[in-house]
Amino acid sequence: xxxxxxxxxxxxxxxxxxxxxxxxxxxxxxxxxxxxxxxxxxxxxxxxxxxxxxxxxxxxxxxxxxxxxxxxxxxxxxxxxxxxxxxxxxxxxxxxxxxxxxxxxxxxxxxxxxxxxxxxxxxxxxxxxxxxxxxxxxxxxxxxxxxxxxxxxxxxxxxxxxxxxxxxxxxxxxxxxxxxxxxxxxxxxxxxxxxxxx
Amino acid sequence: xxxxxxxxxxxxxxxxxxxxxxxxxxxxxxxxxxxxxxxxxxxxxxxxxxxxxxxxxxxxxxxxxxxxxxxxxxxxxxxxxxxxxxxxxxxxxxxxxxxxxxxxxxxxxxxxxxxxxxxxxxxxxxxxxxxxxxxxxxxxxxxxxxxxxxxxxxxxxxxxxxxxxxxxxxxxxxxxxxxxxxxxxxxxxxxxxxxxxxxxxxxxxxxxxxxxxxxxxxxxxxxxxxxxxxxxxxxxxxxxxxxxxxxxxxxxxxxxxxxxxxxxxxxxxx
Numbered sequence: 001x002x003x004x005x006x007x008x009x010x011x012x013x014x015x016x017x018x019x020x021x022x023x024x025x026x027x028x029x030x031x032x033x034x035x036x037x038x039x040x041x042x043x044x045x046x047x048x049x050x051x052x053x054x055x056x057x058x059x060x061x062x063x064x065x066x067x068x069x070x071x072x073x074x075x076x077x078x079x080x081x082x083x084x085x086x087x088x089x090x091x092x093x094x095x096x097x098x099x100x101x102x103x104x105x106x107x108x109x110x111x112x113x114x115x116x117x118x119x120x121x122x123x124x125x126x127x128x129x130x131x132x133x134x135x136x137x138x139x140x141x142x143x144x145x146x147x148x149x150x151x152x153x154x155x156x157x158x159x160x161x162x163x164x165x166x167x168x169x170x171x172x173x174x175x176x177x178x179x180x181x182x183x184x185x186x187x188x189x190x191x192x193x194x195x196x197x198x
Numbered sequence: 199x200x201x202x203x204x205x206x207x208x209x210x211x212x213x214x215x216x217x218x219x220x221x222x223x224x225x226x227x228x229x230x231x232x233x234x235x236x237x238x239x240x241x242x243x244x245x246x247x248x249x250x251x252x253x254x255x256x257x258x259x260x261x262x263x264x265x266x267x268x269x270x271x272x273x274x275x276x277x278x279x280x281x282x283x284x285x286x287x288x289x290x291x292x293x294x295x296x297x298x299x300x301x302x303x304x305x306x307x308x309x310x311x312x313x314x315x316x317x318x319x320x321x322x323x324x325x326x327x328x329x330x331x332x333x334x335x336x337x338x339x340x341x342x343x344x345x346x347x348x349x350x351x352x353x354x355x356x357x358x359x360x361x362x363x364x365x366x367x368x369x370x371x372x373x374x375x376x377x378x379x380x381x382x383x384x385x386x387x388x389x390x391x392x393x394x395x396x397x398x399x400x401x402x403x404x405x406x407x408x409x410x411x412x413x414x415x416x417x418x419x420x421x422x423x424x425x426x427x428x429x430x431x432x433x434x435x436x437x438x439x440x441x442x443x444x445x446x447x448x449x450x451x452x453x454x455x456x457x458x459x460x461x462x463x464x465x466x467x468x
């Protein structure tokens with residue numbers, strides 16, 4: 001599905017990583033591991049086409065990604081990074097409406113996902129009053145209602161409690177079962193089909 | 199009439215989907231290979247039409263959540279006008295003559311220094327990544343933001359200007375004229391505010407940069423609107439400068455959308 005060959009990235013004079021090759025097929029998960037500052041986030045942003053320039057080739061379903069077909073590829077991605085894209089002044093129900101308007105997904109579907117993540121009883125709570133784990137859950141609930149072929153998640157387990165991690169594992173398993181793919185940066189042990197070390 | 203309008207707004211922009219897909223389809227293989235069966239990431243015409251309408255609603259909702267900032271901005275505008283009126287003294291002729299310029303300059307400053315921080319806040323929350331990964335082009339997002347700012351900041355600002363013009367002893371005719379120039383020029387102003395925000399997203403001391411980069415672009419708006427006022431005051435036909443004001447405002451909207459889309463993609467990098 002997504003294949004990278006000899007990918008190298010430099011920030012200024014420092015080389016973050018060089019000659020990385022990987023491939024993720026349908027139903028596969030790729031775990032990106034490495035120490036703090038090794039370039040995991042940069043690597044993921046590079047995969048979604050938000051970091052340039054880099055050396056090497058990325059191809060999606062056999063076709064090299066170019067400026068022309070990049071936006072088409074990006075439309076099949078779900079990216080949850082360190083910025084969780086939650087409005088701090090909003091109540092959870094306001095955020096749900098913002099998502100509904102932005103993605104055109106039904107309110108019922110989003111609320112159903114919130115129920116899975118244990119947030120349905122907090123709809124009238126302000127996002128700035130939520131704990132770090134709860135905001136992470138809220139942001140990760142996108143996995144349940146935004147149907148995308150490839151998920152790219154940046155340290156999704158960070159800040160989650162055991163229940164949150166279980167819900168996330170179930171969501172990941174469901175995605176792989178459907179024939180989707182997952183690339184996630186993580187420090188934890190996950191049962192990914194493939195691993196890459198930076 | 200309504201049916202025609204409805205068809206225009208619903209059908210014409212749907213053609214945009216063909217524009218997106220066309221270059222890929224022309225290549226033949228790519229478009230087919232990119233469409234996975236069990237997922238629905240291809241944007242159908244109806245979904246896209248829905249996206250466009252929803253996007254404006256999203257921007258209005260989002261901007262409304264910043265109501266505190268908007269109120270502070272409007273308060274600044276009113277207070278500055280009040281101070282100006284006090285500072286100019288009781289001479290009615292001076293007040294009347296200087297009012298349009300003061301209203302316009304303050305509208306420019308208020309917009310250019312209040313809109314970019316809102317955008318920065320959103321970028322800090324991660325909006326830019328989402329815009330770049332959204333099925334609609336960034337241009338649609340910028341357009342929706344311009345529309346939302348016109349509705350939630352522009353209209354109240356103009357109404358406030360009308361009210362505050364009482365302090366400047368302006369005749370009703372002048373008040374109507376200056377309000378109409380503001381109404382016509384505000385889309386251009388808000389577009390420049392958005393553009394300033396995008397261009398200075400990652401810059402420290404963005405306020406000064408905005409002044410250097412964007413303020414010169416507001417000069418045509420200011421000059422044409424003041425020409426309208428001056429020609430009206432002299433009893434001449436102000437149609438020509440009014441048309442120039444409209445076209446300048448539209449040009450600035452288009453320019454901001456074009457440059458802003460490109461700059462958004464660049465600012466997402468790195």
